[in-house]
Amino acid sequence: MKKNFQKKTKIVIFTGYSCNNNCRFCINSNKREFVEKTTEEIIREIYLAKKKKANIIEIIGGESTIRPDYTQLVSVAKKIGIKEVLSATNGRIFSDFSAAKKIIDSGINGLIFSVHGHNSKTHDYLTRSKGSFNELIKGIENLKKLGFRSINGNTTVVKQNMRFLPRIAELYAKYKIRNVEYIFVDPTYGGAYDDFKKLVPKISKASVYMRKAIDIGLDNGYDQWKVRYVPLCYFKGYEKHISEINERILFFTEHWAPDFKNTDALASRQIISRKKTNRCKGCSRYNACEGIWTEYIKRYGDSELKPE
Ligand code: SF4
Numbered sequence: 001m002k003k004n005f006q007k008k009t010k011i012v013i014f015t016g017y018s019c020n021n022n023c024r025f026c027i028n029s030n031k032r033e034f035v036e037k038t039t040e041e042i043i044r045e046i047y048l049a050k051k052k053k054a055n056i057i058e059i060i061g062g063e064s065t066i067r068p069d070y071t072q073l074v075s076v077a078k079k080i081g082i083k084e085v086l087s088a089t090n091g092r093i094f095s096d097f098s099a100a101k102k103i104i105d106s107g108i109n110g111l112i113f114s115v116h117g118h119n120s121k122t123h124d125y126l127t128r129s130k131g132s133f134n135e136l137i138k139g140i141e142n143l144k145k146l147g148f149r150s151i152n153g154n155t156t157v158v159k160q161n162m163r164f165l166p167r168i169a170e171l172y173a174k175y176k177i178r179n180v181e182y183i184f185v186d187p188t189y190g191g192a193y194d195d196f197k198k199l200v201p202k203i204s205k206a207s208v209y210m211r212k213a214i215d216i217g218l219d220n221g222y223d224q225w226k227v228r229y230v231p232l233c234y235f236k237g238y239e240k241h242i243s244e245i246n247e248r249i250l251f252f253t254e255h256w257a258p259d260f261k262n263t264d265a266l267a268s269r270q271i272i273s274r275k276k277t278n279r280c281k282g283c284s285r286y287n288a289c290e291g292i293w294t295e296y297i298k299r300y301g302d303s304e305l306k307p308e
Pocket of ligand 1: 280286290291306308
């Protein structure tokens with residue numbers, strides 16, 4: 001790494017929690033009725049982020065793209081000189097070609113599509129929204145037609161889709177998606193907390209498919225596909241593909257939500273939500289590893305962790 005390397009400041013602005021999907025595992029499933037931030041509040045936050053020298057603003061929900069003011073928010077961030085403006089999305093709005101064009105014209109730099117199944121059956125089951133997979137795929141195709149290349153992907157790994165991760169990986173490869181994250185579901189709050197046993201897989205099982213998905217990326221020439229929120233003992237040889245390790249090197253991350261403000265999202269995740277146990281003592285990966293979700297240890301115990 002270059003000597004004068006500087007971490008980037010990334011500020012994630014949550015616009016609210018409204019969404020046109022209703023994912024079974026959603027961490028915000030109990031917050032759907034919260035009042036959305038107003039346009040003025042968000043614009044004020046965008047200016048504040050600029051003042052804090054943010055290199056990247058991520059505008060997310062819920063589903064921020066369904067807000068009538070979404071393109072206005074992106075335009076404001078671009079106009080005041082935010083280098084990268086990104087959004088994570090369920091992708092459905094982009095099935096409408098003119099809406100997709102309007103969003104691209106607003107200056108958005110990158111979109112992260114959430115793909116939870118390789119077909120309608122699995123994806124729509126998890127999103128509890130009929131037609132959501134077909135709209136997402138149409139959305140990707142519309143963006144391709146518009147010449148927009150910065151499409152990324154993320155997949156929340158749960159019991160119902162883990163076996164299909166290689167098929168989802170093939171789908172990402174088909175659409176030439178260079179940056180993908182396979183995210184081990186967060187059961188700290190929300191849907192996966194409420195329905196833990198039904199949704200949260202054992203890491204010893206899920207990791208097999210997560211590694212296969214990374215391998216499919218490598219076979220197709222994509223070396224930026226990653227896994228997130230995993231204990232390192234299941235990813236020996238995949239260290240370059242661990243999101244947490246990369247983001248600690250690259251970013252300072254703040255989260256500004258309607259109901260909380262977290263000025264060091266990475267540190268607080270390590271302190272509050274993730275856990276290493278006594279079993280981990282002496283493990284050669286101890287310092288690099290964030291362990292596994294604290295809630296996972298409470299429900300499934302730590303017997304799967306494998307110190308080396
Ligand atoms: S044993 Fe513990 S510290 Fe070692 S890699 Fe696994 S979770 Fe991380």
